[in-house]
């Protein structure tokens with residue numbers, strides 16, 4: 069987690085709510101876990117990185133359960149159990165993804181299916197699993213994570229960019245079905261966020277110049293900037309926002 073000061077806004081409507089986050093062990097997900105725990109939410113998160121998950125749980129008092137999200141049956145079972153223990157899930161944050169690069173010329177059918185499974189399929193089945201709990205509760209907020217990468221025609225990861233485009237379509241395609249039960253669903257679209265992984269893998273001097281050129285605002289986009297939007301979308305303050313994409317990218321043009 070970064071050393072930037074914690075977020076300062078408090079959302080009283082979030083206090084005591086059951087929040088479920090995917091991919092919460094590292095990166096933006098770990099900051100989301102901390103941000104929702106800081107709002108006095110009961111946070112459960114899943115991830116396949118056990119050691120990092122335990123560390124994030126230890127730092128935030130959230131509950132960590134190891135799960136590879138490609139196993140959607142296991143994911144649905146964990147969501148059901150979370151509701152039994154903490155009360156119905158009222159906030160679902162579909163954050164997990166895997167932007168491993170791949171060459172479209174050599175990707176196999178199995179490889180394609182795997183990219184869709186790690187980047188899209190689990191989000192749908194998590195929504196299906198939380199739906200009865202949110203309906204029982206009488207409200208809910210689902211935040212799906214998109215990406216600006218496909219807006220920018222970024223290459224080298226078609227399975228990822230296709231999934232991220234589809235997440236926005238899935239959000240709009242479900243908004244009316246879920247709205248009937250007072251459940252909101254939105255996509256949060258991050259720009260290039262300076263997580264430790266992004267910095268280690270991709271952000272050299274050349275990329276820093278690209279970011280400098282691309283963003284209208286010249287500061288670094290940080291996980292906290294994404295968390296600020298996620299908290300708002302999860303809270304009752306955004307009670308009439310649904311079916312939308314909310315872009316937090318420093319004004320990338």
Ligand SMILES: NC(=O)c1ccc[n+]([C@@H]2O[C@H](COP(=O)([O-])OP(=O)(O)OC[C@H]3O[C@@H](n4cnc5c(N)ncnc54)[C@H](O)[C@@H]3O)[C@@H](O)[C@H]2O)c1
Nearest residue numbers: 091094095096115116136137163164165213215258260261
């Ligand atoms: N960081 C960025 O610049 C950026 C830009 C655009 C969109 N996003 C989106 O924001 C979200 C978070 O991004 P991030 O940079 O923190 O990602 P990340 O890759 O750093 O972290 C993703 C987390 O998901 C977990 N995960 C991946 N596959 C999993 C699986 N099969 N089962 C369980 N857990 C799994 C990882 O272990 C990791 O903890 C993602 O949806 C990503 O697509 C990030």
